[in-house]
Amino acid sequence: xxxxxxxxxxxxxxxxxxxxxxxxxxxxxxxxxxxxxxxxxxxxxxxxxxxxxxxxxxxxxxxxxxxxxxxxxxxxxxxxxxxxxxxxxxxxxxxxxxxxxxxxxxxxxxxxxxx
Amino acid sequence: xxxxxxxxxxxxxxxxxxxxxxxxxxxxxxxxxxxxxxxxxxxxxxxxxxxxxxxxxxxxxxxxxxxxxxxxxxxxxxxxxxxxxxxxxxxxxxxxxxxxxxxxxxxxxxx
Numbered sequence: 001x002x003x004x005x006x007x008x009x010x011x012x013x014x015x016x017x018x019x020x021x022x023x024x025x026x027x028x029x030x031x032x033x034x035x036x037x038x039x040x041x042x043x044x045x046x047x048x049x050x051x052x053x054x055x056x057x058x059x060x061x062x063x064x065x066x067x068x069x070x071x072x073x074x075x076x077x078x079x080x081x082x083x084x085x086x087x088x089x090x091x092x093x094x095x096x097x098x099x100x101x102x103x104x105x106x107x108x109x110x111x112x113x114x115x
Numbered sequence: 116x117x118x119x120x121x122x123x124x125x126x127x128x129x130x131x132x133x134x135x136x137x138x139x140x141x142x143x144x145x146x147x148x149x150x151x152x153x154x155x156x157x158x159x160x161x162x163x164x165x166x167x168x169x170x171x172x173x174x175x176x177x178x179x180x181x182x183x184x185x186x187x188x189x190x191x192x193x194x195x196x197x198x199x200x201x202x203x204x205x206x207x208x209x210x211x212x213x214x215x216x217x218x219x220x221x222x223x224x225x226x
Contacts, residue, residue, distance in 0.1 A: 044220070102173065
């Protein structure tokens with residue numbers, strides 16, 4: 001069964017600094033996708049970044065990058081040059097390609113950016 | 116514009132009174148899902164659908180029903196709501212290799 005673990009319920013970072021949000025996963029499927037979503041206080045879910053299990057390079061999207069370590073089953077989100085607007089809840093999620101309808105989310109990490 | 120539309124956004128109801136939360140998408144996506152979000156528990160998948168007339172249970176299906184008669188619509192039905200179903204509900208859609216697109220959420224309170 002697929003499982004996502006986010007061990008940091010809350011994180012603080014100083015504005016303009018980088019921060020890493022941890023995510024580990026468990027699956028027996030060799031083909032899967034990993035996703036990060038942001039949920040600001042307004043409640044909507046915003047897609048940030050995607051990493052496929054067979055992707056050779058770590059995914060990057062602007063200030064977001066994914067530190068993918070397949071052997072360790074970790075997919076940490078790195079946010080560079082934090083901004084006040086980055087304060088939000090962040091969710092890591094996984095979808096196995098053999099059953100692409102099924103998705104599992106972690107419990108989330110609340111990030112607070114300090115001015 | 117790509118959209119996932121949930122209705123209603125807010126709903127207060129009484130125990131046992133059947134209700135339906137609608138979800139509609141205009142992206143022609145095969146996959147649709149319902150999640151509930153509770154504090155400290157992240158998003159938990161209730162049901163999902165791989166295509167028309169194909170649905171399957173997620174992690175917390177008890178007390179919920181769904182149907183997928185058309186590709187664009189995926190309603191969530193609570194036949195006899197109970198207070199433990201008070202939650203924030205999200206509908207989401209995705210293609211075969213895309214991220215999930217979420218609706219705005221429905222905040223349900225069952226008293």
